[in-house]
Amino acid sequence: MIDGAHVDALALAVTLATAAFGLLALWAARRRTPWPPARLRVAAMAWCAAAVVVLALLALSSARLGRGLPPEEPPIEIDVVARQWIWKVQHPEGRRELNELHLPLGYPVRLKLTSEDVPHALAIPAFRVKRFLFVGRETALELKPQQKGEFALYCAARCGPHNAAMRGTVVVIKVRDYLQWARGEVPGESALEAGRRLYVTLKCETCHRPDGAGRGPALAGLIGRTVTLREGTTVTADEDYVRESIREPEAKLVAGYEPVMPSFAGQLSESQLNALVAYLKTLEGGPR
Incomplete structure (x- = not known):
């Protein structure tokens, strides 16, 4: 699946390649390459033009990814509080959990992050996200999980001697299952x-x-x-x-x-x- 991060990475690669070619051309000119200056200028202009075309195509592709999509649903707001050495989570329906974070698949979520004692950093490598948490200050992290399953989360800050033990699990389940779970319901229960x-x-x-x-x-x-x-x-x-x-x-x-x-x-x-x-x-x- 192509997302914004993939498009950004490709655009960065093209930009770096263009810069590298420009430096190579400058180095060749200083080394008195046998290529005539006119030929070097043509090659540099052609390379820059190609880079501009590729970047334009990437921008068009990125725009098409978001075109025609339905409006975003309002995100589910979940409170996440860090303290040495646990993660405390509370969902809108009142459901609480420790060192686990249940999320709905394909639905926007806003995590409201705070710390009770020292600075922490919530990191979920599978989602490519990391946010710092501070005492007395709320930090927002917006997610939209795209894959069902269980994923590791941990504290990426040096928050104390037992920092390595401050780990948890993100559990991504279907939206219907999440709503039932958040309300404390059991599937199939009367x-x-x-x-x-x-x-x-x-x-x-x-x-x-x-x-x-x-x-x-x-x-x-x-x-x-x-x-x-x-x-x-x-x-x-x-x-x-x-x-x-x-x-x-x-x-x-x-x-x-x-x-x-x-x-x-x-x-x-x-x-x-x-x-x-x-x-x-x-x-x-x-x-x-």
Whole structure:
């Protein structure tokens, strides 16, 4: 595949060859070559003309590469934080990882790079990229992976005695697989199965005990039930109420409980919220 780097490299090669021929012609003239000056001038002009034609063809080819392409999609922004001796990554859907960086194949990505302690340098040799990371300053790196697979990343700065251990892996997968992975979904998993998995992963039952003796109200049989709020009013716990309570737990506080639940706004996708609702419907007597 021809990309901008290939075109630039070829253009540089042609430029260097032209300069080399000019120096050779100058050297030959100083050595009093048997070629007459008129012949040297013709040869030099012919070589320069050929170089101009080649460069023009390269410019035309480069322009055609970008002509007719659809507008670029807005890039997915991923936070990458470096610290001795690990890489911390957070994706827009809230998914986090250490020393791994999942990227979508053929889709634009903007990495927002920062450091927590000392200067670092993110290097991905397979992508021909390297960026320095500084404390208190954000550096952007835009990528569009063109090959599926796993690729090495490492810190190319001398950031300390264990610099050689500061390595990781870039995992490039299909866009659909990436979106599922970022949302914490499992391919082929039903909404009910996903909801059960999230319920366990988020440790919901730690506070929402079935007997109602936890720090939060019991969730069994919740959907469709009338709930009394702290200010004395009542509300029907429908699906919208559950979604709102997960995003903004303090919006409608249940009577008898303190506002101790953390907000999951921006941390759970709509599909994950739907999955949790689907699972809650099955608690205590099946779907309602």
